[in-house]
Amino acid sequence: MVKTTERWIQSQQYRKWDLRCLKLQPLSPVPSDIEISRAQSPKAVDVLAKEIGLLTDEIEIYGQTKAKVRLSLLERLKDQPDGKYVLVAGITPTPLGEGKSTVTIGLVQALTAHLSINSFACLRQPSQGPTFGVKGGAAGGGYAQVIPMEEFNLHLTGDIHAITAANNLLAAAIDARILHENTQSDKALYNRLVPAVNGVRGFSAIQLARLRRLGIYKTDPDTLTEEEVRKFARLDIDPSTITWQRVVDTNDRFLRKITVGQANTEKGFIRQAQFDIAVASEIMAILALTTSLQDMKERLGKMVVANDKKGEPVTAEDLGVTGALAVLMKDAIKPTLMQTLEGTPVFVHAGPFANIAHGNSSVLADKIALKLVGEKGFVVTEAGFGADIGMEKFFNIKCRASGLVPSVVVLVATVRALKMHGGGPNVRRMKKLSGGCCNLQKQIQIAQLFGVPVVVAVNIFKTDSAAEVDLVCKIAKQSGAFDAVPCNHWSAGGGGAVKLAQAVEEAARQKTSFKYLYSLELPIVEKIRIIAQKVYGAQDIELSPAAQSQVDRYTQQGFGNLPICMAKTHLSLSHQPERKGVPTGFILPISDVRASIGAGFIYPLVGTMSTMPGLPTRPCFYDIDLDPITEEVKGLF
C-alpha cells in the first residue's frame, strides 16, 4: 500500500533524468558507421532503463543492449502529462539521401546530452531485406547513431520475424481452408471443424463468435440445421479476390509473382500469388497503429483477406486464427529500448512500408516515451519519405489513431538535394539552389495546413558553402518556417545539433492549432481529392473504373469512413518520379483502391507500387563478414 502510494507520487512528478551521457570524441575524417558504433561502449540497458525511470518489472532484457518495455507502464503513468511531440519529416527525397534518421538522433543527442532536457527518439525498425541488398543500415550515421548498430539492423528483438510468422500462418490458413472446403461435403467439413473430444462436442470460443456474426445463437453443435451447418462451415472464399499475400523479410524478386499449389496433394487448386517483403504486411501497419493488446487483437481479427462468392468480406476472425495471431505478436507489441552514441534513450518499434502503408514508427513507443520524458521533455519521431507522404500520413492516420497532438515539425533539407530539385538529372553541375528551394517551401506549406510550427534543419555536407546554407535558411524563414538552422551532428554528434535543439524548444513553446486535413465522414473519393489537391498540388484526380468499383464496394461494405493512405511515389510531389521541384497542373491517376481494414485505412494506388525489392548484381552482402574470433560484424554500414 505504502509502496503503491510512493510509486504513484513518484510517477506524478516531473524529474530531470540523472542520466550518464557517453562522451564522444569525433574524429576527422569521419570513420565508417560501424567503426564509430564499435568504438563506443553502450551502457547496460538495465542501467539506462533505471536512469529514465523504468521500474525493474517493466523491462524485459534482451542481451546487454536491448530491452522490451512492458505496456503496463502506460497504466502506471497514465496521470502524468505528456512531453512535447516532435515530428521529423523531409523534403521530397533524392537518391542522395537527406538524413532524416540522422537528424532525429542528432536532435535527441543535443537535447539530452548537451542541453540536459529529457528526450527520446522513436525510430522504425529496418527490414533486413535492404540491409543485405543495397542500402546498408538504417541506424542513423556518423556521430548520430543508435548503437550497437548491428543489433539495430539485424534481428533486433524479433518483431519482424513475429510479423512474418503471423502473416504466413494466416496465408497458409486461407489456401488450406479453400482446399478443405472444396474437397469435403458440408457434413464432413462440419464434423472436422467441430469434432468430439473425449466424447464431448463443443464450439471453440472463436467459432461461437462466428456463429453469432451469422445470427446463429445456438451453442450445442448437434442442434444446427443443415442450412446453419453450411453457413457456418463454408467461408466460400472467392480465390480471385484474395488480397492477403505471403511475406519474407528478404529482397527476393523471384517471389513477386508465383503460382502456388502445384503439388499433387493440393489437387489442382493452383492460383497465382505473390510474396511481399515482411514490412509491407498489414500486420506491421497494425503493430504501428495499435494502442493496446486488446486493440491489436481486435484489429488482427478484422483484417479482410478476401471476399466470399457473394462479395462479402472474409476476415482473419472468420478463419479462426485471431487468437493465434495475437499469441504470435504478444512480445512484438512491446517497444524495444536502445540508446544513441551519447547514451540517450531510443525506442525502436515497427516499420511499416511508407507507400502501401503509413511509414511511421509505433503509436505505443511514442505514447510510452511521452510519459517517460515528462511534461518538459521531448519525443522526436520520424516519418518516412517526404513530408507530402510520411508527414501527411503521420497527421491524418497516426495522430488520429493515437489522439496525440504534435508540437513541432522538423523539416530536413540538404543543399545538394535542393539543387537537384532546381535542375536537371546531374546534381553536381547544378547551381539552381534557389530554384530547388521551391520544394522546401511547398513542404513547409503542407505542414502549415495542419497548424503545426516548422523548424527547417539544413543537414550540412562538407561540399556546402556558407552562402548556400544561408540562402536555404533565408528562403525557409520567408516561406513561413518558425526557424531554420544548419546542423553538423553527422560529423560532430549532438554538439552539432544544439542550435537545432534550441530552435525546436523555442518552437514548442508556440501555441499550436493542430487540425486534421479532412473529416473521416467525407466520401472516400472526396478525401483522396483533398490530399491530392491540397498536399500534392494536383489539379484533380482521376479514378480508373477498377478503382471506382473498389470505392463503391468498400463504401457499401461499411468501410467508407476510414482515413486514406496514399500509395504514391516518394520521388516527386506528383505521380511522376522525374518531376522534381513543385509540379503543377497534373491530374493524379488512381489506378486501384485497396483496404487494410485491420490497420484501419483505405489505400489508393497511384501507379504500380513494388512491394518486393530485388537484389542487385553485387548485393552489399559481399562486404559483410563476421570475425569468428572477436565476433565482430564487418561491412555493415
Next chain:
Amino acid sequence: MVKTTERWIQSQQYRKWDLRCLKLQPLSPVPSDIEISRAQSPKAVDVLAKEIGLLTDEIEIYGQTKAKVRLSLLERLKDQPDGKYVLVAGITPTPLGEGKSTVTIGLVQALTAHLSINSFACLRQPSQGPTFGVKGGAAGGGYAQVIPMEEFNLHLTGDIHAITAANNLLAAAIDARILHENTQSDKALYNRLVPAVNGVRGFSAIQLARLRRLGIYKTDPDTLTEEEVRKFARLDIDPSTITWQRVVDTNDRFLRKITVGQANTEKGFIRQAQFDIAVASEIMAILALTTSLQDMKERLGKMVVANDKKGEPVTAEDLGVTGALAVLMKDAIKPTLMQTLEGTPVFVHAGPFANIAHGNSSVLADKIALKLVGEKGFVVTEAGFGADIGMEKFFNIKCRASGLVPSVVVLVATVRALKMHGGGPNVRRMKKLSGGCCNLQKQIQIAQLFGVPVVVAVNIFKTDSAAEVDLVCKIAKQSGAFDAVPCNHWSAGGGGAVKLAQAVEEAARQKTSFKYLYSLELPIVEKIRIIAQKVYGAQDIELSPAAQSQVDRYTQQGFGNLPICMAKTHLSLSHQPERKGVPTGFILPISDVRASIGAGFIYPLVGTMSTMPGLPTRPCFYDIDLDPITEEVKGLF
C-alpha cells in the same frame, strides 16, 4: 591475474550445484500442460545460471526465463572433465506417442531435484508449424515439462527465424544471380561485381577467395584477362540442378510445389521450386552439428546449392554470401538456457528434421552442458523418431561431429505402442503385447551394435496393468537391456522417475566400448547397405538409376567419405509404414541420393519425404488465444 587464477582453480573443481529446486504438488487428474506450466513460477534465469556455475558475462538474458549462453565458456572450462552423456531414444513410433521428451525431462528432474546429482536436459527447439497445425507443444508434458511452455513453443530466442532469414537470403541470391548473369555481358557483370568506390576498384575478401579457388592469384581487378573475367563473373548455374529451397516456419502445403519468377521484371526466367519448413533447412542441420563460430562459417560457405553447367558444385561461398549468413546466425549459435518444472537446467538448441537431416539437438549445447554438470553429472539428450533412425544418426553423425562418447542409451517404450507393434490397426483391442515386444528387442539390439548399455524406460499410462508392465520389463532384460524400469514422471514429476535415474546412474558406471557402425572410408553404397542390413534388418538395398548416378557424382566431386543420413519413414523399421513389429526379408529401395555438404552428410531417400506439413481442416489454432488483460496464452497444450 589473481582473478584469472581463481577462475581457473574454480573451474577445475567438481562441485555439486547449490540449486534451489522448485516444489511440485501434482494434482489428480493431471491438468493440461499449459495449466501445469502456468501454475509453477520459474526462477529468474540469471539466478539459475549462477546456480549452475555460469559467470555473469557468459549469459545473455532474453526476458525473465530465457538466456543465451556464450561459447566462451567452452574455453574457460576446457580442462574440466565431461559429465556422463545419456541419449534418450525410442521404439518405432506409433500415432499414440511414446513420450521421449517427457522421459528426458522426467529423468533430469529425478536426477537433480530428487537425487541431488547435477544434470542437464538438452532438447530440440520445436518448429512453430506443427505448434499451430496439429501437434501442439513439444516441451514435454504433464509434470515433466520445460517452463514456461509457451516461451519454449513460440519464438524462443529467434534461432529458427535466423535460420529462415539466412536460408532465404541465399535462395534469393541464387535466382537473382542467374537473372543478372543471363541479362548482362561478361564485362558489364564484372564491372558491377567489382565497382570503383570513390575511384578505387578492389575485390572484397570473399571475391579474392573465389579467385584463388579458380587458380587466379591476381589482386588488381584491372589486370584480369577476358577469360579470367568470364570465369570469375559467371557462376553458370544450371537451374535444373538447384537443390537449395526457400523455407518458412509455417505448415503451408500450397508452397510444396510452386513456380517462381513470373513477374515481368524477371524477364521470363521462371522455374519450378518449393518451400520447405524452416527446420528442414541445411542451415538447421549445420547449427546442430557445428562446434564453433569458425566451424559454422566454414560449413555455411561449403553448402552446395546447385551444379554449374559443367557439373561442378556451386557453393554459398561462390555466391559471396558466407559472411552475411554467419552474421545472421551469430546469436543462433548460442544455446538457450531454460528450466524444468522442478527448476533444473535445460538447453534448447537446434531442431533439424529427423528424416532428411539427423533429428538431434545441438553438439554445442551438449558440450557446454557436459562441462557445466562436471565429471559426476549427467547430460540427457534426445534423438528424434525411433532408435533405428534418431539413435543411429546420433551415433554415426552427431557423435562423429562432436567426438563425444555416450555412456547410456535410455530406450522409451509404452505398453500401448508395443501392443500396436504386436497386432493390427486397432490398438485398443490388441492384447498382443508380448508379440509387439519384438520391436523393443530389435531396438535394444541396435543400440548394442554401438557398444552402449541400454536402460529401457516404460512410460506408464493409467490403462496399463502391472502384469503388462512387468512383462515388458522382463522381455527387455532378457533381450540384453542393462535394466528396465517403469516411470511415472508424467503424473508425478521427477519423483516418478527416480528408479529410472538410479538405473541410468548404475548403467553409466559400466565400461562402454562405443564404436561407430561403419568407416567413413567405405564407398557410399556400402555405408547405406550396412545401415539397411544391420539396423533396419533389410535383406539388401536397391538403388534407382537416379540414385546410382548421384552416388557416382558425389563420389567424383570428392564427397564420398561423408557419413550417411537416411531419409526413411519413422513408422516402421522398413520403408513401408504399415509394417509394424520387426519386418524382415525386404529390399530397401533407394529412390534418390542427395547431399548436405555444409552439414556434412549424404542423404539417401527411401521413398518420398515430405518436407512441408499441411494444415488440417481444423488446425489447433482454433483453440489458441491470448487474454489481453492477463497476457496469458490459452489453448497451447
